[in-house]
Amino acid sequence: MNYRRPERADALAAQYVLGTMSARARARFARLARADPALAAAIRAWEDRLLPLADSVPPVEPPEKIWTGILARIDRTAAGAGSQRRTAWAAVSLWRGLALTGFATAIALALVLLSPPLERPAATLVVVLAGQDAKPALVASAERNGRLLTIKAVAPLSPGADRSLQLWALPAVGNPRPLGLVPASGVVQIALPVDAGTALQNVPALAVSLEPRGGSPTGLPTGPVLYSGPVERLY
């Protein structure tokens, strides 16, 4: 089979999506598509054409054991060493861990707070980033001595499918420095090269700009600044 001719490739993509290919042809075509963006695009176009037809299939409530089975499997893989997600989202997992132990932390904190003498609170940096309407969009915070900057989207943001939101430190002198990409919703943590107190020293403000997906290609903001806010030091 010659996959190189576009009309042949398109006809094969159609058969692949419809599902009429034999096992061997399916496997082969799927393998080729993984390496060939044009084939992958042809498959996607056919999925967009045909799969909405599946909307008319009457829904059937699956047994609850499927969900518990899924949970068991993702927990196991999340805990497994060498899992890709674990490395890619280590910071997030850490945050999730903290959230899970939140209750224990709350009790510990309550005990600390209740026990006299009341000591000074942990030194923290907080930035509330707001848009032109002055409504808070993102909150960033870090321990002064910690190396993680936690960013939370207050309400879901919509940068668009092929755009990313990028966070910048705006130093008193010099160019903005990229800190990382921020979530359109939920929370992420960005690892800082040094502790937050040092990283944000002489940085009066943070800002978020709209960038191509994956972040600015130049190392400087290329899109409009959507949100910004002053760095408050609680120490």
Added chain:
Amino acid sequence: MSVDPAQQLERSARLMELLARTALADQAAFEQLYRMTSPHLYGVALRILRESAAAEEVLQESFVNVWHHAGSYVAARSQPLTWLTSIVRNRCLDRLRKHDVDTVSIDDEDHAMTIADRNPLPLDLLLSGAEAGAVRRCVEALDAGQKQAIALAFYQGLSHSELARHLKQPLGTVKSWIRRGLERLKTCLDGAGIAR
């Protein structure tokens, strides 16, 4: 199922958000995604695999896969439900095809009966799946044989040779029904600006 377009848009936006949060390992968002889509996806899997144990397994594997690859969704640029449906259908089809290599695993008559028993019939599904004006027009414009063959392949996962047996037609005829039917659908849908 005809759905109000505004509602559908809202649902899509919600699913996109849930997928984005799933990519950030948000388990609560993932559960909501599962609750919102699993009945539909399970229905699709059941029709193709015709066996609840197999459909359950595929649904489970698919969602484990979604948990690990939700981040790759954006790159796929399709509607979230289309993306999820493609994951489930591909697994169903891989499984179905793997079992019919070199074997006549399905008893013909039995199989034909199972197909006939299905309610609603694939052809009715094809037509009701085509509620939106242009899609419906495109599906209705197909010849009877083309419609029938495409419906059986799409909803029941029949291969070319199974279609030929079921429709009692030569293999070549069935293949050309499918090929021409798909070509006509494409021309019609793309012309109507349905497919993105």
